[in-house]
Amino acid sequence: MDRQSRPWRSVLYIPGSKERALEKATGLAADAIIFDLEDAVAVEEKPRARQLLAQTLKTRDYGGRARIVRINGLDTDWGRDDVLAFAGIEIEAILIPKVNSAADLDAVAALIPGVDLWAMMETPLGMLNAAEIAAHPRLTGMVMGTNDLAKDLGSRFRADRLPMMAGLGLCVLAGRAHGVTLIDGVYNAFKDAEGLLFECEQGRDMGFDGKTLIHPDQLAIANTAFAPSEAEIALAARQIEAFDAALAAGQGVAVVDGKIVENLHIVTAKATLAKAAAIAALAGGEGL
Template identity: 70%
Template sequence: MDPRARPFRSVLYIPGSKERALEKAKTLPVDAIIFDLEDAVAVEEKPAARSLLTETLKAGGYGPRFKIVRVNGLDTEWGRKDVQAMAFAGADAVLLPKVEKTAQLDELSEMLPGMPLWAMMETPRGILNADALAAHPRLEGFVMGTNDLAKELGCRFRPDRLAMMSSLTHCLLAARAHGVVAVDGVYNAFKDEEGLMAECEQGRDLGFDGKTLIHPAQVPTANAAFAPSEEEIDLARRQIAAFEEAEKNGQGVAVVDGRIVENLHIVTARETLAKAAAIAQLEAST
């Protein structure tokens, strides 16, 4: 199945050590959850978090939400045990932090036969190797780790994310070249809804599938930003109808709202309607 066939508008980080948060996540209208065993868990809590998350995932209850587990790096004392625990816990994918080379994905593939792999894109070397990583046969998703990347770049925060733009678009190009999901980084000011919406809209306009989130309050904003609007759905339907009518008359183009509509526009229009249908189906079963 094409990993992009399902919505990834909202991808919420949940600490694997927080039982209350793990339970609450079962009721949130998110498309996907990243159960975090890495940055969100203190060193002394990592073994207990692994056990708690394993039992929680085995118990189920997350419905159609896509379940991603971010393990610790394989070069840490916890990483391999995390991966071994997740092999049969019921996760939909495993997310590896600080991926920089395909050998890391090869190693993880051997440990998790058949499970989809996702990669955190959060270091300069990882960004530069994005094309090779996206081409890996088991890789299905990129998650932009913009906080770590900013630290590595030594760049300053700007609302327009100018310093991040080359990294974001480079990963996005690689993801699209290989049919990989691409999810934008987090917005840290979780009480700033206006700023979040602006960054969601920027990520959407660049072409990202959705946004990673750090707080449940951010979910509705991301869901709205990355879903086709009623106007976009209406336009897509009218474009398809006009183009089909033009074809019946032996013409290769149509005109809708004063703009030329060609076959490439119809491909986009059908993708818009398919995305809207997938979102509706997901929301109906959540």
């Protein structure tokens, strides 16, 4: 399944150093996995984690789940070797931490041809340069690093995430302008289902494709929040049917539930049905 058509509702971080977690991830209902060699791995464990993860991705089947490797930055002792270790291994993307400009992507692109790049958007400078980053020819995904962004902003926690809305909004605009997959940041209180649901719905309504997660218990909420509901699927089907009937009658608009339906609504309706079909295919035919 290609990037454009696959679901990205739930993107679960898995430490690259934890063999048991790497094994367990093969049975989790995540649309994608970020295998983390950066924040989740202690300094003394980084070379071993790199070797373990590379061998695991060569030999273990993760079904239809997209596989993304978050490397250490090239300004660290481990970043360059991280990139080179995954050359020739089938993965969806290399995720680069703390991307500030397109030059950060160029440096990784030069080391590993033929692999998509994703950018962690987690610094004020990165947010200000979101359009330049999203336009990079090798970039296909952006992941919000909201914890680091909050640290750099010096902002306090708010359930509505108002302090970081400017940065998140810039990334959504840039990503949509350049056809980039957009993944919202993590929700730290993994036992707080109500708070997670609120933040998933907020991110979904902003335009994000899915959410990064830190615990398997968060998967079901994200998968539900970022999927079309039964009501949305039914409405989309009725809109398409009514619009087709209107066109057949020589009219340019239809009315469904007292609301005008034009061609732009049909584009959205068809996207809704396509997403629902992709989710069903992923769950039923590709190992989730």
